Amino acid sequence: MNTRRIASTLLVFLLAGGLLSALTPEEILDLVEENQTFSTFRGEGKMVITDRFGTRTKTFRFYAKGEEQSLIEFTSIDEAGQKILRTEDEIYLYYPDAEELIRLQGAALRESVAGSDLSYEDLTGGKELKDKYRVRLEGEETANGRPCYVLVLEAKVKDVAYPRQKLWVDKELFVGWKAQYFALSGKVLKEVEVKEIEEIKGHSIPVHYVFRDMLKRNSSTEFLISGIEVDIPLDERIFSLEELTW
């Protein structure tokens, strides 16, 4: 982690020196992942789900440690107390009304979270994109008024939610401003657009973004994240069944 951080910091320094053209697509992806990799993460979120009937709001608390451990606790009145614990290869759901633990594996990771346009994988999936995707640089475009690299990711393995992804990466901040997720047929399944980012401890973190499920007309999920803390001490017990069923 430290070696990678030093290397990437050095790389960013060199980039500022005008060596941008030297970056390979893999290196760009590394810098993106470096920017969104934290030892720990804590925050509160609000999901505003909009469709032709109106909007519904869901609020939650979110904890993450490393790339595979995360815990989401819903605080909105409809789902109050429901929690989702994500581990390396499984998801535990907890329903307080039944004091019931439900363990899901495999395809469950692709299921929609609380009726939103997000899957559990979108929320909590591992960030090692290079392990699962081949990456190439398609060109440069502007997204949200910022100059961006356009990366195309093609899946190398079968167990991914999206066989193809397209990312618009800020050339200076190495944060994604836009992403499109494709089906095998080439059809766009989902699109995410970042509206606002926040600088926290040297990381550019999206705090306001909009997901759109392209298969559903007039449907979007707006994400607003606040109270973000990164790289802070987090008790390991937060990611345990004890905390989940508390």
Added chain:
Amino acid sequence: MVTHRSKWIILSTVLLLGVIPLWSEQQIRVIMDTALFGMRIDEETWSLFSTGSGELDLQSRGNRNVRARLSLTASLGQEVGTDEGTSSLTGRETATFGIHYAYVKVRIPLAERYAVRLSMGKNALTWGVGSLFNAGNIAFNPTATQGASLLAVEGPVREDTAWYASLYLPLGTYAFLEPVALVALAPASEAPLFPTPEETSLGARLHTKAGPLLLEAAYLHDGREARHVGALTLQGNLGADLYLSVSSSLPGETDDILSSLKEGLIISTGAFWLNPIEVGEGLSLRIEALVIPDASWEEGTAGDLSDYGIHLYHELSLAPSDRLTLLFRGLLSPIDLSGVGIAGLDWNLDQGLHLYSFFSLQVGEETDLYSPSHPGGIALAGGVRYTF
């Protein structure tokens, strides 16, 4: 069901909650549900009636080491009387008050990084794995479907609650031991006036992981029935989430352990798929089976599930949009070839607001487990549920 005196206790509690200062963060939630039912009573009679229920759910939040919940329920219905030996609604309104949850959970630190949890009061208790059939859930009768809500759209269909005290002893990240004492609320016989200590049920479950498998072993000494009950549950994934629970019981005194175990044997198994076919998101399929080897495997006259050796359950849920959920649930009794099918629709029209309807049809002969000639053999309903 609570007594008349308890109603005043509940009302007083509500009034007190309105005037006392609140020292910790809390969440107050109200759930209102009102529905119109149409039901076939017998060959010549149909009934159309309405029901209403409300729940005031108070939960403490904000304290890392203490959680409490009090959930008061009230339902409005109609009094059932008997007319020439036949049950019928009298038309008089009845109000039933109850307490669904009343518990306190406390984390007790035993070391710097180790705490046990004590839970006391009335709460749900779900052991084992299974939606409707769950032989591992030995604290409740796993062969009964009473208490199951086959119209539940999200989450479990069972929310059985009981008065109990339990400890939760973490054994690492994904394992725990949970000893429990289930209190008998009423004596098993007319005398003595109060339940005896022997009528308390004591047990524990050990929940852990072994590689990709979830394992749960449970034991309960059923004080009321004076028997020992044990269960083992396995869950894993092989394309689908697969689960199996086996339980059996032994009388307190028996000369033939093997025969007793065979008599008490209950097996439940199931499979759960998410999006088994590509129709977009929101499709799930669950199938479950309940096997009671010592029950009858020949068609006869059945009163409930425990009379026959095998039962099947399926649940197909389809959400063509974020707001709309279609449910198709069914119970089948393969021995007498009868069954019940339920088609339901839930429309989440606005924040916290659900419009729902369902149609239920039993198929079979009069002496079968399911039959359209049974009261409620054909039923339909439409209702509104609002949480605020």
